[in-house]
Amino acid sequence: MRLKRAGKTVIGSLFLVAVTGSCILLLSRLAPKPPQAEVEFARLALSQAASNDAGTYSRRQYNEARALYDSAMTGWQAENKRFLYFRNFDKTAGFARLSAKKAAEAMENSKLNTSSLEKTIKLKIDTLNALILRIDKVFKAYPLPPEIWNRISRGKMLLRESEIAFEKGQYLQANKHITDSEYLLTASYEKASMDLKEYFDNFPVWQRWVEKTILESRKNRSYSIIIDKFSRKCIVYLGGVRKLEYNVELGTNWVGDKRVRGDKATPEGMYRISKKFNNNHTKYYKALLLDYPNEFDKAEFVKEIAQGTLPRNAKMGSLIEIHGNGGKGVDWTEGCVALIDSEMDVIFKLVREGTLVTIVGSTIGLKQVLD
Amino acid sequence: MGLAAIAMVAVLSSCGKKPQAEIDSANAAIEAAKTAEANVYLPAEFTALQDSLNAVMADITAQESKLFKKFGPAKEKLAAVVTQANQLTESAATKKEEVKAEVTNLLGSIKAVTEENSKLIPKLPRGKEGAAVIEQIKADVATVDASIVEAQGLSDKGSYMDALNKIKAAKDKADSLNAEIKEALTKARIKF
Numbered sequence: 305m306r307l308k309r310a311g312k313t314v315i316g317s318l319f320l321v322a323v324t325g326s327c328i329l330l331l332s333r334l335a336p337k338p339p340q341a342e343v344e345f346a347r348l349a350l351s352q353a354a355s356n357d358a359g360t361y362s363r364r365q366y367n368e369a370r371a372l373y374d375s376a377m378t379g380w381q382a383e384n385k386r387f388l389y390f391r392n393f394d395k396t397a398g399f400a401r402l403s404a405k406k407a408a409e410a411m412e413n414s415k416l417n418t419s420s421l422e423k424t425i426k427l428k429i430d431t432l433n434a435l436i437l438r439i440d441k442v443f444k445a446y447p448l449p450p451e452i453w454n455r456i457s458r459g460k461m462l463l464r465e466s467e468i469a470f471e472k473g474q475y476l477q478a479n480k481h482i483t484d485s486e487y488l489l490t491a492s493y494e495k496a497s498m499d500l501k502e503y504f505d506n507f508p509v510w511q512r513w514v515e516k517t518i519l520e521s522r523k524n525r526s527y528s529i530i531i532d533k534f535s536r537k538c539i540v541y542l543g544g545v546r547k548l549e550y551n552v553e554l555g556t557n558w559v560g561d562k563r564v565r566g567d568k569a570t571p572e573g574m575y576r577i578s579k580k581f582n583n584n585h586t587k588y589y590k591a592l593l594l595d596y597p598n599e600f601d602k603a604e605f606v607k608e609i610a611q612g613t614l615p616r617n618a619k620m621g622s623l624i625e626i627h628g629n630g631g632k633g634v635d636w637t638e639g640c641v642a643l644i645d646s647e648m649d650v651i652f653k654l655v656r657e658g659t660l661v662t663i664v665g666s667t668i669g670l671k672q673v674l675d
Numbered sequence: 676m677g678l679a680a681i682a683m684v685a686v687l688s689s690c691g692k693k694p695q696a697e698i699d700s701a702n703a704a705i706e707a708a709k710t711a712e713a714n715v716y717l718p719a720e721f722t723a724l725q726d727s728l729n730a731v732m733a734d735i736t737a738q739e740s741k742l743f744k745k746f747g748p749a750k751e752k753l754a755a756v757v758t759q760a761n762q763l764t765e766s767a768a769t770k771k772e773e774v775k776a777e778v779t780n781l782l783g784s785i786k787a788v789t790e791e792n793s794k795l796i797p798k799l800p801r802g803k804e805g806a807a808v809i810e811q812i813k814a815d816v817a818t819v820d821a822s823i824v825e826a827q828g829l830s831d832k833g834s835y836m837d838a839l840n841k842i843k844a845a846k847d848k849a850d851s852l853n854a855e856i857k858e859a860l861t862k863a864r865i866k867f
Contacts, residue, residue: 453814464844633862
């Protein structure tokens, strides 16, 4: 009897455990499912966005996506603390889905921003390098104020820093440097151009002198020489046709007309060769003495003395020549025009006393120079 | 009997404890990697490391949702994250040392070039005095000097990546300046 009762109790217990276990398993199946797939999808989307530098190039959207993911995780953890059947993962799933959506958007945005930034910076680098070439070409020998050169120099350095950052794919840094460089270089170029504009104020007069010089060469079928101070060229015409072109070096203070003895400026005007000196009669390698000062120069000098823009004891310059010993690569004369010896030999043979030599600030206009 | 069933459920549902110690270790290891500036010197690897931890944390939370929890695999993954983070800390330190050495080398070599430039500038043709070219050279020398000071400052602060870009640009300029000065001296037939 006792055995029978004990057997019944064991069977009853086992039955109860089995029923309870089955109920728990059944109810656990019926309990709300956590949004594991949604969270996993969001995490992968965030990871992909991060790999595409969304944290840098689409920061706001990426941070929003991260915050939504964190909310999903926090919500999930909070629901886990509740009794199995009272859990509600709707909000968690919603946050996860939103996070995935934002992360995908952040990634796309990052790709677009990166690509756009890369193109913009590349374009700016090319444009600014072209501007530097132009500055070097136009202003290389032009005496701009030191503060402009300082700004140009700083602009060039920032451009190089931008190029280095760009090569490494550090577009934000590259963009910052290029923006600063652009400001410095364009502002300096505009300021320098304004400065140059003053130099070119006399261009209409120079143009007339050049036309007259070519016309005389054509009429007389003779040689004429034009010295272009800005481009540092000596241009030889025969019969009105440009025949030869040589590089020249000028006075150290070449900008503007010569005003007074010792100002180291190369004069501007229409002159004639008054004497040819062979090597035994000049300290330079051959020389062609010009009839500087001409009547106009003398009149200007007197006017300046009268107006008080020159001191009363100032003296007029003289002995302006075209001579050899050039090729130093710098402006070094006292106001003369220097050529390399072999080219001086050629010119010396072609010209005679009385040959017209016109010295102008430039043979081409400012617009052409800047273009 | 009823109590036995409840006890069974309780035992089964709490047989896995959240591996908090391992989570804390992983977070600490990632923080150490960040302190070693792994996010600066090895950003892609650091992003991957953070993602690994996120994946494990999602696994752990998923296990916490279950009636019968199992944290064994998560513990193994957390240990792997710690190993990965420690390796990254070492790699970042190595990378940082490499960049630091490059900055130090460049600072040394640029100083040699600028010293030579300073010696050569007074030899430039006298006719250049007051001319545009000498002004440009002076401006460039000043800019290079300022960049060296900035790069040195960044290096002293430990910002070697920023210092590297700056000093590289300055070195390029100093070298081109050196070539320009030597060319001018050669053209003017001045020995240097």
